[in-house]
Amino acid sequence: MKVVKIAYPQQLPVFGGQPLVLAMGFFDGVHRGHQQVLQQAADLAHQKQVPLAVLTYDHHPALVYQKLDGDAGRYLTLWERKQELLAQQGVDQIYQINYNFAFQAQTPQQFVDRFLLPLHPIAVVAGFDHTYGTNQADMDHLESYSHQQFSVVKVGQASLGGAKISSTDIRQSLAMGKLTLVNQALGYQFETTGTVIHGFARGRKLGFPTANIQHSELQRLPAEGVYVVQIAVNGRWYQGMASIGRNTTFGDHNPITVEINILDFNQNIYGNQVQIRWLQKLRDNVKYQGEAALIEQLKLDKIATINYFK
Structure with a gap:
C-alpha cells in the first residue's frame, strides 16, 4: 500500500x-x-x-x-x-x-x-x-x-x-471497560501493541507470573480492571488474563501498569513486541487484605478466563 x-x-x-x-x-x-x-x-x-x-x-x-x-x-x-x-x-x-x-x-x-x-x-x-x-x-x-x-x-x-456508531462513543465505552460494546461497534476485537518490560515480579511470587506491557502514551486503553485477553508472542496467540491498575493491595501510590498472566506459558519474552486483543472485562480492581486473599481471587479469575474460551 x-x-x-x-x-x-x-x-x-x-x-x-x-x-x-x-x-x-x-x-x-x-x-x-x-x-x-x-x-x-x-x-x-x-x-x-x-x-x-x-x-x-x-x-x-x-x-x-x-x-x-x-x-x-x-x-x-x-x-x-x-x-x-x-x-x-x-x-x-x-x-x-x-x-x-x-x-x-x-x-x-x-x-x-x-x-x-x-x-x-x-x-x-x-x-x-x-x-x-x-x-x-x-x-x-x-x-x-x-x-x-x-x-x-x-x-x-x-x-x-x-x-x-462513533469514535467518540467507542472511546467513552472503552473508558468504562464496556468491551462488549466496544468490540461490537468496531466490528473486530480491540487490539493494542506494546513492549514487554520488567516489573516488580510480584505475580511470579504469587504463582501468577505476568508480562508487564509498556504502551505508547498515545494509545488509549480500557478502564482499570481485570480482563480476558489474547496475546500474540512471536506470531502465536495465547490466552491470558490482564490487569490494568495500580496494584493497590501492595500500596496506594503505585503507577498504573498493564500486566498479563499468559496461560500455559513459560518463556522469557522481555523486550518482545506483543499484540493484545481485549475481549471481556471480568471485574473491577479490588484492594485485598493480604496476598492470600489476592491469590484466591486470581484463581477464580483464571477459572473465569478458561471458561470464557470454552
Missing part, C-alpha cells in the same frame, strides 16, 4: 494523473461506520476499475483548535495499526496530511482546489457528518465546490442498537 505524507504549506501535493476513488476521514478505530464508508468507496473503485485512496490526517484535528486534556489526545488506533485496518478494507493508497493551523485555515474551496482536484478523483466518499475547510463545510456543499469535476457520495449513519 502506497503512503504519501504531506506537510502543508511547506509541501504542496503534486500528484499523477491516474483517476481514483477517494474516501475522506480521520478514521480513528476504523469502526463499522468507517467500514461502511470504505466499503462503498471500494465497491465504486471496483466498478470503475480504479485505485481506492484515503485522505486522512496525522493527528486529531481538535488538537489545532482546542486544548485536549488527559485521554482526549489518545487514540483507539495508532498510525501503524490504522494502516493495517485500512489495508484490510481494500485501500490502495493513503494520503496523510499534517493537520496544522495553515491547513485548517483554508476555505472549503481552497481545500478542494489544493487537495482534492489534484488527486483526480472520479468520486469522493465520506460520512454524512464529515466537514472540511475553515468554516467546516459539510458534504452537502462539496459538489458545488468541486465544479462537478467528481461525484460525491455521502454515506449515512451507522448504528448499533439504535445508537449512532
Whole structure:
C-alpha cells in the first residue's frame, strides 16, 4: 500500500494523473461506520476499475483548535495499526496530511482546489457528518465546490442498537471497560501493541507470573480492571488474563501498569513486541487484605478466563 505524507504549506501535493476513488476521514478505530464508508468507496473503485485512496490526517484535528486534556489526545488506533485496518478494507493508497493551523485555515474551496482536484478523483466518499475547510463545510456543499469535476457520495449513519456508531462513543465505552460494546461497534476485537518490560515480579511470587506491557502514551486503553485477553508472542496467540491498575493491595501510590498472566506459558519474552486483543472485562480492581486473599481471587479469575474460551 502506497503512503504519501504531506506537510502543508511547506509541501504542496503534486500528484499523477491516474483517476481514483477517494474516501475522506480521520478514521480513528476504523469502526463499522468507517467500514461502511470504505466499503462503498471500494465497491465504486471496483466498478470503475480504479485505485481506492484515503485522505486522512496525522493527528486529531481538535488538537489545532482546542486544548485536549488527559485521554482526549489518545487514540483507539495508532498510525501503524490504522494502516493495517485500512489495508484490510481494500485501500490502495493513503494520503496523510499534517493537520496544522495553515491547513485548517483554508476555505472549503481552497481545500478542494489544493487537495482534492489534484488527486483526480472520479468520486469522493465520506460520512454524512464529515466537514472540511475553515468554516467546516459539510458534504452537502462539496459538489458545488468541486465544479462537478467528481461525484460525491455521502454515506449515512451507522448504528448499533439504535445508537449512532462513533469514535467518540467507542472511546467513552472503552473508558468504562464496556468491551462488549466496544468490540461490537468496531466490528473486530480491540487490539493494542506494546513492549514487554520488567516489573516488580510480584505475580511470579504469587504463582501468577505476568508480562508487564509498556504502551505508547498515545494509545488509549480500557478502564482499570481485570480482563480476558489474547496475546500474540512471536506470531502465536495465547490466552491470558490482564490487569490494568495500580496494584493497590501492595500500596496506594503505585503507577498504573498493564500486566498479563499468559496461560500455559513459560518463556522469557522481555523486550518482545506483543499484540493484545481485549475481549471481556471480568471485574473491577479490588484492594485485598493480604496476598492470600489476592491469590484466591486470581484463581477464580483464571477459572473465569478458561471458561470464557470454552
